[in-house]
Amino acid sequence: MTQRSIRHRAVTLRQVAERAAVSRQTVSNALNAPHRLEPATLAKVTKAIDELRYRPNRSARSLSTGSAGLIGYCVAQRRDGASNSMMDSFLHALSTAMESVGRHVLLFTAPPGESGLNVYGDLIAQQAVDGFVLSDTERDDPRHRWLTKRDIRFASFGRVWSRTGREPGPWVDVDGAAACATLVDGLHALGHRRIGFVGWNGKLGAEEDRRRGWQQACERHGLRVGGLYVRCTEDTVAEGERAAQGLLDRAKPPTAIMAATDVFALGVMRAVTKRGARPGEDVAVTGFDDSPLASAVTPGLTSVRQPVAEIAATALRLLYAPSGDSEGVLLPAAIISRASADITTTLAGDDRRLVGADLRLDAGLSTDRQESKT
Amino acid sequence: MTQRSIRHRAVTLRQVAERAAVSRQTVSNALNAPHRLEPATLAKVTKAIDELRYRPNRSARSLSTGSAGLIGYCVAQRRDGASNSMMDSFLHALSTAMESVGRHVLLFTAPPGESGLNVYGDLIAQQAVDGFVLSDTERDDPRHRWLTKRDIRFASFGRVWSRTGREPGPWVDVDGAAACATLVDGLHALGHRRIGFVGWNGKLGAEEDRRRGWQQACERHGLRVGGLYVRCTEDTVAEGERAAQGLLDRAKPPTAIMAATDVFALGVMRAVTKRGARPGEDVAVTGFDDSPLASAVTPGLTSVRQPVAEIAATALRLLYAPSGDSEGVLLPAAIISRASADITTTLAGDDRRLVGADLRLDAGLSTDRQESKT
DNA sequence: CTGAAAGCGCTTACAG
DNA sequence: CTGAAAGCGCTTACAG
Numbered sequence: 001m002t003q004r005s006i007r008h009r010a011v012t013l014r015q016v017a018e019r020a021a022v023s024r025q026t027v028s029n030a031l032n033a034p035h036r037l038e039p040a041t042l043a044k045v046t047k048a049i050d051e052l053r054y055r056p057n058r059s060a061r062s063l064s065t066g067s068a069g070l071i072g073y074c075v076a077q078r079r080d081g082a083s084n085s086m087m088d089s090f091l092h093a094l095s096t097a098m099e100s101v102g103r104h105v106l107l108f109t110a111p112p113g114e115s116g117l118n119v120y121g122d123l124i125a126q127q128a129v130d131g132f133v134l135s136d137t138e139r140d141d142p143r144h145r146w147l148t149k150r151d152i153r154f155a156s157f158g159r160v161w162s163r164t165g166r167e168p169g170p171w172v173d174v175d176g177a178a179a180c181a182t183l184v185d186g187l188h189a190l191g192h193r194r195i196g197f198v199g200w201n202g203k204l205g206a207e208e209d210r211r212r213g214w215q216q217a218c219e220r221h222g223l224r225v226g227g228l229y230v231r232c233t234e235d236t237v238a239e240g241e242r243a244a245q246g247l248l249d250r251a252k253p254p255t256a257i258m259a260a261t262d263v264f265a266l267g268v269m270r271a272v273t274k275r276g277a278r279p280g281e282d283v284a285v286t287g288f289d290d291s292p293l294a295s296a297v298t299p300g301l302t303s304v305r306q307p308v309a310e311i312a313a314t315a316l317r318l319l320y321a322p323s324g325d326s327e328g329v330l331l332p333a334a335i336i337s338r339a340s341a342d343i344t345t346t347l348a349g350d351d352r353r354l355v356g357a358d359l360r361l362d363a364g365l366s367t368d369r370q371e372s373k374t
Numbered sequence: 375m376t377q378r379s380i381r382h383r384a385v386t387l388r389q390v391a392e393r394a395a396v397s398r399q400t401v402s403n404a405l406n407a408p409h410r411l412e413p414a415t416l417a418k419v420t421k422a423i424d425e426l427r428y429r430p431n432r433s434a435r436s437l438s439t440g441s442a443g444l445i446g447y448c449v450a451q452r453r454d455g456a457s458n459s460m461m462d463s464f465l466h467a468l469s470t471a472m473e474s475v476g477r478h479v480l481l482f483t484a485p486p487g488e489s490g491l492n493v494y495g496d497l498i499a500q501q502a503v504d505g506f507v508l509s510d511t512e513r514d515d516p517r518h519r520w521l522t523k524r525d526i527r528f529a530s531f532g533r534v535w536s537r538t539g540r541e542p543g544p545w546v547d548v549d550g551a552a553a554c555a556t557l558v559d560g561l562h563a564l565g566h567r568r569i570g571f572v573g574w575n576g577k578l579g580a581e582e583d584r585r586r587g588w589q590q591a592c593e594r595h596g597l598r599v600g601g602l603y604v605r606c607t608e609d610t611v612a613e614g615e616r617a618a619q620g621l622l623d624r625a626k627p628p629t630a631i632m633a634a635t636d637v638f639a640l641g642v643m644r645a646v647t648k649r650g651a652r653p654g655e656d657v658a659v660t661g662f663d664d665s666p667l668a669s670a671v672t673p674g675l676t677s678v679r680q681p682v683a684e685i686a687a688t689a690l691r692l693l694y695a696p697s698g699d700s701e702g703v704l705l706p707a708a709i710i711s712r713a714s715a716d717i718t719t720t721l722a723g724d725d726r727r728l729v730g731a732d733l734r735l736d737a738g739l740s741t742d743r744q745e746s747k748t
Numbered sequence: 749c750t751g752a753a754a755g756c757g758c759t760t761a762c763a764g
Numbered sequence: 765c766t767g768a769a770a771g772c773g774c775t776t777a778c779a780g
Contacts, residue, residue, distance in 0.1 A: 022751090025750070028775060054499075058502040059432075059442065065756090087462065088462050095483050107447075107480075108473065109473060405758095410766090431758065436772090437759090437773065
């Protein structure tokens with residue numbers, strides 16, 4: 001094991017050049033502009049590269065090009081009881097997307113507030129990253145203004161919910177309003193006429209978006225919404241349960257309850273169960289995020305799945321886009337129908353379009369087979 | 375927005391030197407060997423650094439020192455229905471630990487098998503990372519041998535479960551056997567005499583460790599284990615449910631069922647519920663990982679929490695340890711008692727030591743207050 | 749199409 | 765304790 005202290009010196013471009021009997025410049029060209037080389041020369045260099053298993057040194061390349069080949073992503077502290085498992089799969093998607101262009105994701109943490117922003121600034125000052133992919137976007141997120149002002153590249157997963165109307169920076173987001181409207185349509189077709197909504201008074205713009213989808217769809221169907229909206233104070237199962245209790249205590253309780261997150265939905269199911277009622281049979285319940293929780297509970301939770309791979313790919317496209325235009329991209333989500341609100345049948349055929357305005361993905365309606373088997 | 379295309383040139387060490395009216399060398403010393411400078415000189419340089427908000431260029435530094443200041447971590451693809459939310463919090467802990475020494479985590483993905491190993495090799499060849507932190511360790515994990523052979527630094531979260539007895543590389547792990555033994559002790563004190571175990575036939579050594587803890591503790595108490603062990607074929611709730619059904623179908627079914635993961639435990643709870651029995655009252659159920667799932671279900675799931683922060687810190691200590699000795703560190707876990715198996719009272723006082731052999735953490739028994747309030 | 753030269757921004761022996 | 769010099773391993777205009 002003493003061997004470990006001897007660091008092998010890595011193969012350099014110079015050694016490749018010597019082996020291939022060409023200049024270093026030519027090796028660099030073989031790597032970065034192969035079209036400039038004669039086929040024979042290119043083959044010779046490529047052969048040497050393969051034999052030596054040569055890989056260009058990242059730091060040296062970055063120092064020359066001025067690009068780190070890395071983007072920063074801030075990992076949020078997991079709040080207890082909360083589940084950002086969506087982030088888990090987003091991170092995988094983001095990493096995959098970066099690798100497809102030879103880049104990687106650098107992780108960091110940042111405290112909330114101004115000092116947190118300095119972490120972003122330091123990373124840029126060190127040229128450790130080329131820019132940032134933001135998530136957990138809040139309404140009037142300070143990061144957007146701060147980064148834009150300093151001319152730091154970023155792309156935001158989550159709309160830039162600015163009150164001013166101006167959009168500082170590019171974003172990609174999922175059409176939560178459309179997804180929730182589709183859920184309302186499905187529940188309405190199932191016969192539900194009182195549909196409640198459990199939201200959150202947090203600063204996340206996504207909540208507002210989802211609630212708006214619920215409200216507008218209800219109004220479109222002529223359903224009342226007054227008194228059927230309850231806000232939670234924090235993102236926990238207990239809060240979701242408390243909110244649902246408030247709804248179920250009404251003289252005319254809702255027969256269906258939609259929740260802004262899966263975590264809340266779990267609380268709703270718990271509240272329903274505690275009253276001796278059965279989720280999915282006596283009271284329909286839906287969530288949002290399609291976290292592992294959704295397929296784990298009994299009955300399975302009908303939820304909304306976000307297209308993480310496309311979100312990640314779009315974010316990177318925006319981040320590295322040559323033009324600095326602030327573009328916004330809205331992607332459709334997919335409804336995953338399970339036993340807690342089986343809207344599969346009610347939304348067959350033409351109604352599938354309701355899932356998203358510009359249906360680019362396989363964002364249609366799908367049933368979790370795994371679940372229905374059980 | 376056209377402004378964005380103009381990249382601000384970052385402040386360099388040279389500019390700091392000019393402003394402070396010293397040589398560049400002196401600025402570098404102020405950064406890396408401040409003790410060599412006279413207090414007055416140091417103050418002068420520090421002032422210039424602050425005024426200019428100077429941060430050393432990472433690529434340049436890496437190129438000089440030969441250290442990337444980055445370690446690689448492979449993000450696993452989330453399997454549907456499974457939950458590696460433990461990994462979520464581990465990633466946060468790992469990032470935090472790296473930042474405390476001015477380093478960061480680089481994320482990457484790798485396909486299973488040999489081609490996946492090449493991803494590790496390429497990252498090192500590029501000198502993009504100094505080494506790796508491994509997780510999801512399997513028995514005879516090929517990565518350990520492969521990396522050791524190539525003299526690539528790594529630290530493994532998860533023991534190196536080698537059949538040969540030799541330990542290729544340093545590791546840090548959680549004493550799952552001790553934690554499961556403690557659960558058995560608690561259940562035994564509660565009066566349970568038939569305790570089943572739902573495991574997994576996967577290649578994860580952690581499963582074997584947990585099962586062993588269960589088995590040895592049962593034998594110590596004179597409880598039978600024959601026929602009370604069922605293996606799942608995949609890490610899903612449905613499999614956990616199927617396994618539990620097998621146990622509950624026995625002539626003398628277990629009155630308590632321990633599961634190797636929270637996901638399995640959820641399946642166990644589902645199986646219990648489907649038979650009209652109540653988890654925590656008719657049949658005690660425990661899980662492992664203390665994922666968000668554990669506090670989300672009803673009743674709350676008694677589970678085992680791994681000390682992620684200390685795991686991360688230890689992994690980095692081993693990774694950057696000057697000596698290349700292969701050290702192994704076993705950390706104790708904490709039992710989180712909830713309603714599915716309320717062993718809080720039975721394990722009061724002296725028995726707390728059972729949680730882990732060398733109790734360094736606050737790894738004692740704790741009750742999830744959040745949960746018990748509900 | 750190919751090659752010698754300068755430079756990216758640091759750090760680290762080596763003289764003074 | 766401080767300073768001029770070389771070098772880390774690339775890339776990118778610039779001549780040939």
